[in-house]
Amino acid sequence: MHRPATSPLDRKLLAVLRSRLGPVPIALVLGDTEDLPDTDAPVIGTVRIPDRSTLIALAMSPEMGFGDAYSDGRIEVEGDLVRALECVYESPKIKNWYTRLRSKYLDWVQANSKRGSARNIHRHYDLSNDFYRLWLDDQMVYTCAYFPTPDVSLEEAQEAKLDLVCRKLGLRPGETVLEVGCGWGALAIYMAKHYGARVKAFNISHEQVKWAREWAQKSGVSSNVEFVEDDYRNVVGRSDVFVSVGMLEHVGADHYPELGRVIHRTIGDTGRGFLHFIGRNRPQPLNVWIKKNIFPGGYPPTLAESLGFLQPHDFSILDVENLRMHYAKTLEHWLARFELAFDKVVRERGLEFARMWRLYLAGSVATFRVGKMQLFQVLFAGSRCQSIPWTREHLYAPFREEEDTELWTRAM
Amino acid sequence: MHRPATSPLDRKLLAVLRSRLGPVPIALVLGDTEDLPDTDAPVIGTVRIPDRSTLIALAMSPEMGFGDAYSDGRIEVEGDLVRALECVYESPKIKNWYTRLRSKYLDWVQANSKRGSARNIHRHYDLSNDFYRLWLDDQMVYTCAYFPTPDVSLEEAQEAKLDLVCRKLGLRPGETVLEVGCGWGALAIYMAKHYGARVKAFNISHEQVKWAREWAQKSGVSSNVEFVEDDYRNVVGRSDVFVSVGMLEHVGADHYPELGRVIHRTIGDTGRGFLHFIGRNRPQPLNVWIKKNIFPGGYPPTLAESLGFLQPHDFSILDVENLRMHYAKTLEHWLARFELAFDKVVRERGLEFARMWRLYLAGSVATFRVGKMQLFQVLFAGSRCQSIPWTREHLYAPFREEEDTELWTRAM
Numbered sequence: 001m002h003r004p005a006t007s008p009l010d011r012k013l014l015a016v017l018r019s020r021l022g023p024v025p026i027a028l029v030l031g032d033t034e035d036l037p038d039t040d041a042p043v044i045g046t047v048r049i050p051d052r053s054t055l056i057a058l059a060m061s062p063e064m065g066f067g068d069a070y071s072d073g074r075i076e077v078e079g080d081l082v083r084a085l086e087c088v089y090e091s092p093k094i095k096n097w098y099t100r101l102r103s104k105y106l107d108w109v110q111a112n113s114k115r116g117s118a119r120n121i122h123r124h125y126d127l128s129n130d131f132y133r134l135w136l137d138d139q140m141v142y143t144c145a146y147f148p149t150p151d152v153s154l155e156e157a158q159e160a161k162l163d164l165v166c167r168k169l170g171l172r173p174g175e176t177v178l179e180v181g182c183g184w185g186a187l188a189i190y191m192a193k194h195y196g197a198r199v200k201a202f203n204i205s206h207e208q209v210k211w212a213r214e215w216a217q218k219s220g221v222s223s224n225v226e227f228v229e230d231d232y233r234n235v236v237g238r239s240d241v242f243v244s245v246g247m248l249e250h251v252g253a254d255h256y257p258e259l260g261r262v263i264h265r266t267i268g269d270t271g272r273g274f275l276h277f278i279g280r281n282r283p284q285p286l287n288v289w290i291k292k293n294i295f296p297g298g299y300p301p302t303l304a305e306s307l308g309f310l311q312p313h314d315f316s317i318l319d320v321e322n323l324r325m326h327y328a329k330t331l332e333h334w335l336a337r338f339e340l341a342f343d344k345v346v347r348e349r350g351l352e353f354a355r356m357w358r359l360y361l362a363g364s365v366a367t368f369r370v371g372k373m374q375l376f377q378v379l380f381a382g383s384r385c386q387s388i389p390w391t392r393e394h395l396y397a398p399f400r401e402e403e404d405t406e407l408w409t410r411a412m
Numbered sequence: 413m414h415r416p417a418t419s420p421l422d423r424k425l426l427a428v429l430r431s432r433l434g435p436v437p438i439a440l441v442l443g444d445t446e447d448l449p450d451t452d453a454p455v456i457g458t459v460r461i462p463d464r465s466t467l468i469a470l471a472m473s474p475e476m477g478f479g480d481a482y483s484d485g486r487i488e489v490e491g492d493l494v495r496a497l498e499c500v501y502e503s504p505k506i507k508n509w510y511t512r513l514r515s516k517y518l519d520w521v522q523a524n525s526k527r528g529s530a531r532n533i534h535r536h537y538d539l540s541n542d543f544y545r546l547w548l549d550d551q552m553v554y555t556c557a558y559f560p561t562p563d564v565s566l567e568e569a570q571e572a573k574l575d576l577v578c579r580k581l582g583l584r585p586g587e588t589v590l591e592v593g594c595g596w597g598a599l600a601i602y603m604a605k606h607y608g609a610r611v612k613a614f615n616i617s618h619e620q621v622k623w624a625r626e627w628a629q630k631s632g633v634s635s636n637v638e639f640v641e642d643d644y645r646n647v648v649g650r651s652d653v654f655v656s657v658g659m660l661e662h663v664g665a666d667h668y669p670e671l672g673r674v675i676h677r678t679i680g681d682t683g684r685g686f687l688h689f690i691g692r693n694r695p696q697p698l699n700v701w702i703k704k705n706i707f708p709g710g711y712p713p714t715l716a717e718s719l720g721f722l723q724p725h726d727f728s729i730l731d732v733e734n735l736r737m738h739y740a741k742t743l744e745h746w747l748a749r750f751e752l753a754f755d756k757v758v759r760e761r762g763l764e765f766a767r768m769w770r771l772y773l774a775g776s777v778a779t780f781r782v783g784k785m786q787l788f789q790v791l792f793a794g795s796r797c798q799s800i801p802w803t804r805e806h807l808y809a810p811f812r813e814e815e816d817t818e819l820w821t822r823a824m
Contacts, residue, residue: 090796148803281726281795303729307716314693316783317715320732325802371728371795383693383783384502390737391560396805 006033010052016059022091026084030055044087045079061099062088067289071356081358082335085366103288110297112252114231118204120297121250125205129184134344135337140184140211143246143276144327144375154333157326162190167395168319168379169241169274170387171195178202178239178266180232181247185212185225192221199225200239202232235262241274242267248277249300256301260309269382273315278327279303279376287363294360303376314383319392323375328368335361418445422464428471434503438496442467456499457491473511474500479701483768493770494747497778515700522709524664526643530616532709533662537617541596546756547749552596552623555658555688556739556787566745569738574602579807580731580791581653581686582799583607590614590651590678592644593659597624597637604633611637612651614644647674653686654679660689661712668713672721681794685727690739691715691788699775706772715788726795731804735787740780747773 006014014028014035025041027034030049037043049055054074057065069075077084110120129140136142137158145157146164165187171177173196182188182201185208191197203209209229216222232247233255242263251259263273278300285291286298303320310317338345338361345354367373381388418426426440426447437453439446442461449455461467466486469477481487489496507515522532541552548554549570557569558576577599583589585608594600594613597620603609615621621641628634644659645667654675663671675685690712697703698710715732722729750757750773757766779785793800 146803148805150802281728282723302719302723304716304719304723307714307719311694311714311716316693316734316736316786317732317788318734320729321804322728322730322800324728325800371798374728376729386783388734388737390562391558391808392733392804393560393808396803396808 004031006031010055011035013052013055013059017055017062020059020062020093020096021088022093024084024087024091026079026087045077045084047075047077047084050074061096061102061288062093063099063287063289064102064292067293067356067359070359071293071352073351073355081362082365082369085363086370089367089372090370099288103285103291106288106291106296107285110291112250112255112297114233116297117231117250120295121204122206123296124294125183126207129207129211131345131349132184134341135334137333139186141186142183144278144323145330145333146323147326147329150329154330154337157330157333158186159190162187163194164395165243165245165274165276165377166191166195168377169243169272170389171197171241174198175240176200176238177241177243178235178237180235180242180244180262181250182208182212182227183246184208185215185227187243187245188212188225188227189216189219189221192216192224193219197224197241200228200237201225202228202230202235204229204231232262233258235266237266238268239266239271241272243274245274245276246278248275248306249295249298252297252299253301253305256305256309257312260313263310264313264315267382269314269384272379272381272385272387273310274380275306275376275378277301277306277376277378279306279374281371281374290360290363293356300373303374303378306376306378310378310380315380316383316385316388317378317380318388319377319379321377323377324368324371324373327373327375328365331361331365331368335365416443418443422467423447425464425467425471429467429474432471432474432505432508433500434505436496436499436503438491438499457489457496459487459489459496462486473508473514473700474505475511475699475701476514476704479705479768479771482771483705483764485763485767493774494777494781497775498782501779501784502782511700515697515703518700518703518708519697522703524662524667524709526645528709529643529662532707533616534618535708536706537595538619541619541623543757543761544596546753547746549745551598553598554595556690556735557742557745558735559738559741562741566742566749569742569745570598571602574599575606576807577655577657577686577688577789578603578607580789581655581684582801583609583653586610587652588612588650589653589655590647590649592647592654592656592674593662594620594624594639595658596620597627597639599655599657600624600637600639601628601631601633604628604636605631609636609653612640612649613637614640614642614647616641616643644674645670647678649678650680650683651678652683654683655686657686657688658690660687660718661707661710664709664711665713665717668717668721669724672725675722676725676727679794681726681796684791684793684797684799685722686792687718687788687790689713689718689788689790691718691786693783693786702772702775705768712785715786715790718788718790722790722792727792728795728797728800729790729792730800731789731791733789735789736780736783736785739785739787740777743773743777743780747777 010030023039025037025039025044027036027043027046054069137154139158141158146161147157148160175197177197177199179188179201182203188199188201191199209227212227216225267273280300280302283302422442435451437449437451437455439448439455439458466481549566553570558573559569560572587609589609589611591600591613594615600611600613603611621639624639628637679685692712692714695714
């Protein structure tokens with residue numbers, strides 16, 4: 001293979017890119033130049049850069065440059081894509097002004113006003129139910145699963161997650177639940193079917209709500225589950241329980257105080273609440289390429305940021321669990337199913353779309369594995385709620401056995 | 413019984429006191445006036461106020477006035493003391509300027525500089541080991557116990573707590589542990605004895621350290637446990653694990669950033685850490701009477717405040733558990749044992765001291781029962797620590813059975 005000679009400028013640009021990537025064990029190849037990492041670790045992958053314009057884009061913003069060039073096929077990664085991304089994420093990096101500026105700009109155009117949220121959510125979740133059916137489990141649960149042991153199937157793990165949420169909340173027959181951001185409705189339907197709850201579930205994705213209503217009908221629980229196509233900010237009325245699984249990432253930090261007020265006016269000082277969300281160890285914007293192409297308006301908060309909007313309402317935090325390794329595992333399943341359906345995705349939506357989504361899923365596996373993102377489940381209760389679990393042992397009793405109500409403290 | 417006539421001024425003061433207490437179902441009696449609460453709830457107790465000066469002190473600051481008058485015997489509560497205090501704590505109150513000022517003044521004179529901490533800790537924990545032996549369990553654990561079921565003995569519950577801490581940390585033989593604020597040494601000794609850990613434990617209470625050293629000797633673990641009579645701020649060196657049970661309440665919010673730095677320089681980005689502390693739902697000073705008489709320099713933080721000093725160091729929060737009902741139960745045991753030893757305490761330390769401590773213990777039972785205080789256990793890990801538990805199921809395996817190491821994820 002003929003390899004064109006690289007100019008001094010190209011070599012300088014390669015050096016800039018290398019300094020931005022940090023000491024990752026990945027070779028960068030441009031023309032006849034192979035730039036090797038300054039590390040003892042064995043090289044685990046090679047990235048071939050086709051031309052100077054791609055190199056400039058990479059050097060200016062590795063996040064944006066790599067994402068775009070990988071998606072449109074200019075760049076290939078030789079070696080394991082997930083492992084290569086893990087190395088990049090593990091390496092300490094300093095964000096440059098260009099990436100920062102781009103990120104701030106996106107925050108501005110993708111702001112989560114009611115209209116902005118509608119647009120942001122539409123872009124991701126209304127892509128097509130058929131597309132998501134290609135690689136999600138049969139209940140269409142698009143959030144972190146719970147694997148009692150690492151080897152259970154995705155289907156079992158998603159059902160175990162739905163049950164875990166109900167157990168953490170100590171859900172009882174006849175209780176009313178408000179869910180915001182209900183996806184395709186799996187949790188709402190599960191709560192009605194297996195716990196006898198009466199659920200009102202909000203979502204602004206038209207495609208998801210349509211699907212959820214049909215499914216509730218088929219499941220015979222439509223009298224106990226109401227799906228409302230509306231914004232969480234328009235919620236009115238009281239419930240015993242508030243629950244949100246995988247929505248907080250879309251709320252945006254500016255709107256947390258409003259979410260706090262919605263929760264408090266829903267469950268007051270006596271109800272229970274549950275938040276499940278992708279989070280961070282410290283405040284950090286979402287990867288700019290992901291924000292532009294996958295999750296417009298997205299922001300994963302730290303645990304402290306989430307407590308920041310619960311604290312003013314005097315809520316008691318009862319339990320926090322970090323399930324990041326379960327999200328890595330969930331994403332491995334999704335990625336494997338996605339790869340099986342890759343050709344179909346290419347036929348239906350084009351190669352660029354397919355490669356974009358492969359990168360998003362592979363990058364997400366990597367980021368949860370190395371611990372750059374966390375998955376928090378937060379159980380809380382109103383300041384006067386005396387119906388709190390004595391221990392957490394009931395969470396680990398055999399799956400879906402009848403709850404031992406004595407394990408719960410009631411108003412004394 | 414002759415009851416002197418109350419003046420219009422007294423009646424006015426009674427009304428002020430009533431407004432400060434809120435709608436509690438407790439009768440206030442002064443002379444021939446019985447002030448009944450404006451509530452439908454049955455009256456559950458009566459407080460007899462002997463004279464106008466006591467009434468003025470109560471009206472100015474119910475917290476201080478009641479604590480002082482109860483301690484020196486001017487005031488008796490007819491009815492169940494704990495239940496009466498629960499009603500007072502449950503009632504929404506507005507702190508007045510006098511109480512606020514008094515609280516700020518105490519914060520100033522009781523500031524937790526190294527010298528201040530030494531003084532504050534000495535006042536509480538160096539009272540006398542014999543005194544604490546009268547009402548603590550046989551391992552002298554002076555923090556919230558863990559009751560697998562509410563009916564186990566205090567001794568069993570304290571041992572279960574020590575084991576729970578070790579399990580949460582996933583402690584392995586040969587690992588090094590730094591403990592700060594180690595009390596009489598029960599946890600440090602337990603970790604060495606049952607988990608093969610090598611523990612260095614800091615404490616600035618001379619009496620406690622003396623006791624702990626003797627006990628480690630008797631337990632045959634003194635080669636693996638070192639007790640250091642020094643401030644947590646003077647900690648140097650690395651450990652695999654950082655642990656602190658019941659010290660954060662004494663650190664003071666001004667010193668949290670320093671504690672965060674101590675933790676990070678101890679375990680770096682790869683170790684694990686554990687904090688167990690009395691906390692709040694929202695920021696609130698400690699009861700001013702308790703601060704003056706029982707815990708000088710004390711401040712129970714919110715969960716968010718505790719995360720505030722972990723977040724800058726990129727720690728991953730893995731698990732948070734709220735055990736407030738277990739602290740109510742622990743305190744019930746302590747109070748019951750204290751009542752059995754009451755006459756001995758009076759003989760040795762005087763009636764005022766004994767009544768002061770009765771009020772502190774009874775008030776603490778009440779405050780945890782009604783949820784005005786929380787007990788948080790926070791497990792966290794360095795940002796590069798990959799040795800994290802897969803689930804929490806191992807915490808609920810039969811007591812002290814061998815750990816199934818497969819339940820732990822190791823560097824992948």
